[in-house]
Amino acid sequence: MQFFNEIIGIISKYWQMLLKGLGYTMLIALVGTLVGLVIGLLTGVLRTIPKSKNTFLRILQKIMNFIIAVYVEIFRGTPMMVQAMVIFWGYALLAGGNTLPVIGAGLFIVSINTGAYMAEIVRGGIMSIDKGQFEGAHAIGMNHFQTMFYVVLPQAIRNILPSVANEFIINIKDTSVLNVIGVAELYYNAYMIQTMNYKIFQTYVIVSVMYFAMTFTVSRLLRLLEKAMNGKNSYVVLGSQSDPAAEIRVKEAE
Amino acid sequence: MADTVFEIRNLVKNFGSNEVLKGISATVKKGEVISVIGASGSGKSTFLRCLNLLEQPTSGSIEFEGNDILGKGFNVEAYRAKVGMVFQSFNLFNNMNVLKNCVLGQMKVLKRSKKEAEEVAMKYLSVVGMSAYVNARPAQLSGGQKQRVAIARALSMNPEVLLFDEPTSALDPEMVGEVLSVMRDLSKTGLTMITVTHEMQFAREVSSRVLFMDGGVIAEDALPEVIFTSPKEARTREFLTRVLEKRA
């Protein structure tokens, strides 16, 4: 009973700090995931450009692909915590002691880190699309970018949604490493609270529940989005040959 | 000549060290309905895919209405809009309904307004008997229906030539007829058509000319009456005996 009283005590005393931390965690994870996805889609489109016949363009393409590959390997191959320190203090060194605003730095770090993973996820998503979809689009004169934008990526995004949800959930949790540069996200604030009240276990129990609430909500919401993207599974046949006014409902016939 | 659509000279296509097309020359005139027949692996699909540049020819030349389509700076997208293609596997856009499938290319490539594109799409969906299914998604249609939509999508671009690569080979037998009947009607409209097919009866009755391909070359190029009753080449005769026996 005492345990619950302590929990309630911590909540009623520090609820503002806890909520603020939750807000920043959610903001950084959400923006990081979305920007990361955009980076992934962009690299996906760029990496699949067909080899140009023009020698100069072909060299540019090679350089671009090399840069993307280096980016992916470096940001996947080093811990985000280390990236945060290098970027934050690297900037401070170059800018003569001026530091980046911590929230901005946090958004930036999570975004480019996620982008590296998303680049690979999107690449896999594009590869999962049947070659016929590309050919169908090319055969009516659509160029690479139109084909990707209108035909391939919408289908690829649908296919990679579970992996995107995964990244989002990982980001909610991993945003906690940004405490090393002083971003006041949930873990950082929990740590602050715990240094004030010395109730370490109780404080982190509350925080675990809060993290889980976030990840579970996101997981469910994205499942709903997945369902919505699957579309209706029935359609309306307008008219019929014998009776043009008739409207027949047809269930999916698969 | 003003009415020459394709002038193909010595077309060669290699896949690595595998020479698939070994020098194909042919002329296609406006309004011709050509069937391409031949054994599996003889290069029929590759030939067709070279015509709309889904495959890049290794050497040789292809002129479309007097323009070298392999030349530097040739606008491939604008060209493909004029040379439609219907695939064995339909290749409808899975993320769009029937109407959007027929509208997308018109709006993005031909820059037609949405309203005009939809009118054109509806016109050709009616031609193929699919106007009632505008809201359906490809996954909800039968093979024959999908192929008819694919034909409507190609027609919506108002192409000058339509290429068909075995348009009925992936269909259940009872659906072959509905697609062939659409194609039969099209062949009477003056549209230039080149069709790779295993439907010998269709080739015989509908085409104005038949190309028989064997081992990467056009072994015989003649009127359907000639090909099917008195082919000059022994290998044409052998091929036809083989496929017609299989039918019987």
Ligand SMILES: Nc1ncnc2c1ncn2[C@@H]1O[C@H](COP(=O)(O)OP(=O)(O)OP(=O)(O)O)[C@@H](O)[C@H]1O
């Ligand atoms: N992308 C490719 N890479 C390598 N080889 C290929 C490729 N496409 C086709 N080929 C080869 O080229 C040859 C001709 O193929 P093609 O598809 O043109 O034959 P086809 O006459 O259309 O046969 P079918 O009647 O079976 O469709 C085959 O031996 C095939 O294996």
Ligand SMILES: [Mg+2]
């Ligand atoms: Mg073929």
